[in-house]
Amino acid sequence: MRIDLHTHSTASDGTDTPAGLVRNAAAAGLDVVALTDHDTTRGHAEAAAALPAGLTLVTGAELSCRLDGVGLHLLGYLFDPEEPELLHRRELVRDDRVPRARAMVARLRELDVPVTWERVARIAGEGSVGRPHIAEALVELGVVSSVSDAFTPAWLADGGRAHVEKYELDPFTAISLVKAAGGVTVLAHPLAVKRGRTVPEEALAALAAHGLDGIEVDHMDHDDAARTRLRGLAADLGLLVTGSSDYHGSRKTCALGEYTTDPEIYGEITRRASGAFPVPGAGGAPRR
Numbered sequence: 001m002r003i004d005l006h007t008h009s010t011a012s013d014g015t016d017t018p019a020g021l022v023r024n025a026a027a028a029g030l031d032v033v034a035l036t037d038h039d040t041t042r043g044h045a046e047a048a049a050a051l052p053a054g055l056t057l058v059t060g061a062e063l064s065c066r067l068d069g070v071g072l073h074l075l076g077y078l079f080d081p082e083e084p085e086l087l088h089r090r091e092l093v094r095d096d097r098v099p100r101a102r103a104m105v106a107r108l109r110e111l112d113v114p115v116t117w118e119r120v121a122r123i124a125g126e127g128s129v130g131r132p133h134i135a136e137a138l139v140e141l142g143v144v145s146s147v148s149d150a151f152t153p154a155w156l157a158d159g160g161r162a163h164v165e166k167y168e169l170d171p172f173t174a175i176s177l178v179k180a181a182g183g184v185t186v187l188a189h190p191l192a193v194k195r196g197r198t199v200p201e202e203a204l205a206a207l208a209a210h211g212l213d214g215i216e217v218d219h220m221d222h223d224d225a226a227r228t229r230l231r232g233l234a235a236d237l238g239l240l241v242t243g244s245s246d247y248h249g250s251r252k253t254c255a256l257g258e259y260t261t262d263p264e265i266y267g268e269i270t271r272r273a274s275g276a277f278p279v280p281g282a283g284g285a286p287r288r
Contacts, residue, residue, distance in 0.1 A: 182275025
């Protein structure tokens with residue numbers, strides 16, 4: 001089985017529609033794909049309805065969190081999307097995205113970058129506007145050569161010249177909320193140093209003690225040394241190890257299925273979940 005547990009669609013900051021994403025996942029030879037848009041489950045119904053035979057959809061979301069000033073992302077899988085408190089917190093995060101993005105555009109203009117809100121809004125379309133959309137605007141304007149080049153201290157990285165903080169969840173709270181909604185939690189790309197500061201090992205241990213289920217190890221932003229270190233930490237802390245593409249369509253270079261999760265780990269994730277179940281192709285809405 002080929003299992004990719006971290007992808008994004010136009011419901012947040014990917015370039016494939018949810019339907020297009022599952023079709024592309026099947027074409028890439030995947031057996032299981034998770035749709036984990038930022039702080040939203042809005043793309044799940046479309047993805048499930050378009051699901052090709054032979055492909056299983058895992059519903060989820062990537063939750064924006066912050067701990068001691070460090071931004072981190074928590075992947076929640078197979079939770080009940082209608083659980084009231086988790087839904088409320090996701091809405092708070094999403095509602096802060098537009099004013100934050102507008103403030104970042106204003107900072108860029110103060111830096112003599114001729115970016116406009118209209119350009120960023122056009123790029124975002126119906127998705128939840130975020131830094132990748134602003135980064136793409138910088139690429140269009142020739143300010144940087146790629147989206148990843150915009151995520152530096154010179155521009156949009158945490159603490160960067162044009163960075164503006166947004167409402168984010170405390171990760172301990174987020175773990176509790178996902179668990180209460182019957183879901184499973186995996187910390188995304190915990191040692192992606194090129195994105196900015198990362199959480200220290202003692203924080204990972206505290207998150208594990210609080211109920212974190214796993215960490216994403218095989219990821220495009222982890223080199224071999226980081227993966228070795230994370231595998232050791234996972235073994236010490238009793239955490240599941242996952243691998244995922246973090247696919248964003250044409251917005252990033254990583255391809256669907258470039259990194260995958262072991263079928264035994266996937267089986268354990270599904271065993272631990274009670275808020276929702278994987279959706280087998282073809283079609284149908286997620287069952288709870």
